[in-house]
Amino acid sequence: MISHCPDHFSHVYMDVVREYRMxxxxxxxxxxxxxxxxxxxxxxxxEAIGNAGSAIGILxxxxxxxxGEKKVTSKLLxxxxxxxxxxxxxxxxxxxxxxxxxxxxxxxxTARVQAQRYTYAYQEPMPVEQLVQSLCDTKQGYTQFGGxxxxxVSFLFxxxxxNYGFQxxxxxxxxxxxxxxxxxxxxNNQAAQSMLKQDYxxxxxxxxxxxxxxxxxxxxxxxTSLTSEKLELAEVFLSNxxxxxxxxxxGTLSKLLVKFGxxxxxxxxx
Amino acid sequence: MVGKNCFAIASDRRLGVQLQTVxxxxxxxxxIHDKLFIGLSGLATDAQTLxxxxxxxxxxxxxxxERNMKPETFASLVSAILxxxxxxxxxxxxxxxxxxxxxxxxxxxxxxxxxNARELAKDFVVAGRASESxxxxxxxxxxxxxxxxxLFETISQALLSAVDRDC
Numbered sequence: 001m002i003s004h005c006p007d008h009f010s011h012v013y014m015d016v017v018r019e020y021r022m023x024x025x026x027x028x029x030x031x032x033x034x035x036x037x038x039x040x041x042x043x044x045x046x047e048a049i050g051n052a053g054s055a056i057g058i059l060x061x062x063x064x065x066x067x068g069e070k071k072v073t074s075k076l077l078x079x080x081x082x083x084x085x086x087x088x089x090x091x092x093x094x095x096x097x098x099x100x101x102x103x104x105x106x107x108x109x110t111a112r113v114q115a116q117r118y119t120y121a122y123q124e125p126m127p128v129e130q131l132v133q134s135l136c137d138t139k140q141g142y143t144q145f146g147g148x149x150x151x152x153v154s155f156l157f158x159x160x161x162x163n164y165g166f167q168x169x170x171x172x173x174x175x176x177x178x179x180x181x182x183x184x185x186x187x188n189n190q191a192a193q194s195m196l197k198q199d200y201x202x203x204x205x206x207x208x209x210x211x212x213x214x215x216x217x218x219x220x221x222x223x224t225s226l227t228s229e230k231l232e233l234a235e236v237f238l239s240n241x242x243x244x245x246x247x248x249x250x251g252t253l254s255k256l257l258v259k260f261g262x263x264x265x266x267x268x269x270x
Numbered sequence: 271m272v273g274k275n276c277f278a279i280a281s282d283r284r285l286g287v288q289l290q291t292v293x294x295x296x297x298x299x300x301x302i303h304d305k306l307f308i309g310l311s312g313l314a315t316d317a318q319t320l321x322x323x324x325x326x327x328x329x330x331x332x333x334x335x336e337r338n339m340k341p342e343t344f345a346s347l348v349s350a351i352l353x354x355x356x357x358x359x360x361x362x363x364x365x366x367x368x369x370x371x372x373x374x375x376x377x378x379x380x381x382x383x384x385x386n387a388r389e390l391a392k393d394f395v396v397a398g399r400a401s402e403s404x405x406x407x408x409x410x411x412x413x414x415x416x417x418x419x420x421l422f423e424t425i426s427q428a429l430l431s432a433v434d435r436d437c
Contacts, residue, residue, distance in 0.1 A: 082336055088333055089333075090329070090333075109334075112329075112330055112333050112334075113330065116326045116329050116330055117326070119325070119326070119329075120322055120323065120325075120326045123322065
């Protein structure tokens with residue numbers, strides 16, 4: 001699993017691509033193009049993310065919803081208050097993560113410091129797009145110079161600012177980003193994305209967005225049973241004029257799963 | 271000033287340049303989180319910058335630790351930040367007041383290069399121009415274990431009488 005073997009990665013990037021390719025000699029350097037004009041290391045990083053737990057984000061008119069699939073669920077795991085997929089970057093921005101967790105931690109820390117630096121300089125919260133852009137500039141740096149590998153993380157950023165209201169952005173290891181109404185990252189993201197394309201409506205409310213996100217995630221998740229332990233749900237919305245980032249408690253999440261009819265009974269009691 | 275399971279922090283609101291009063295609503299006490307306040311007296315620009323730097327550090331701490339900072343920890347942070355400018359200090363004297371574990375009141379002050387007097391103060395701390403008068407007023411008006419109503423009256427009277435004397 002991705003999160004368990006970060007130290008083996010330099011080899012895994014090579015082993016993931018099994019089909020014969022003439023251009024294997026271009027694989028090992030991040031900072032050069034292949035003859036077809038591709039950056040293989042960046043693509044391999046995206047492969048790595050394709051094996052990680054998925055995350056879905058949906059923009060609604062009164063908030064942004066982020067749902068994540070937890071890959072690491074074991075009874076032995078010491079559960080703490082902190083989350084595995086969702087992280088707060090600043091009071092008005094949060095993100096969901098898919099990929100190598102150790103890489104994600106570095107980037108999240110960078111994003112937090114960047115947001116605070118902006119606030120220190122301008123005495124107002126950093127606009128969401130600027131924060132995303134600044135983090136993506138960092139990611140891009142690792143694809144062009146230094147000879148270091150790219151970060152194996154994709155993000156879904158959810159936030160609010162006074163210029164553009166609620167926003168959802170997706171970024172990938174290449175440093176590319178764009179704004180989305182609904183997006184999915186991680187495993188089965190293609191299937192999730194096409195499902196979202198069918199069911200998303202422009203004037204969707206936050207509650208409908210939660211329902212849609214849970215429904216799509218339940219259909220695209222690999223596991224046989226869907227319980228609140230395997231999921232994380234967070235919402236960014238306005239409350240009394242202030243932006244709030246709220247992670248759903250496991251109890252509330254279980255109730256929501258039942259309410260929307262997406263709970264599947266556990267196949268085995270483990 | 272410390273009371274029974276409560277504390278009070280007060281300041282004047284004058285912003286002046288020597289004898290000229292520029293503002294009468296200048297904020298000197300800032301809220302760090304709901305159980306922690308810092309009052310900054312001294313040069314206004316240094317007080318504002320110091321506060322902004324503290325917010326920067328405090329926000330990152332809160333995001334990483336996922337909890338609020340304890341007042342004692344915050345006092346150490348302020349002290350460290352002030353000492354960083356040991357040879358070009360902030361002209362600012364902070365007064366920190368908060369509720370520590372089990373809502374026990376915590377107060378402390380320090381000089382402008384971070385000498386931390388936190389173990390010494392159990393009743394009241396003062397800072398700023400009228401500090402000598404403030405010491406006198408507090409010493410005479412303070413009694414331990416006041417409830418919040420009485421504490422409010424006492425701290426207000428102490429501040430007003432000291433500030434009246436400061437011309």
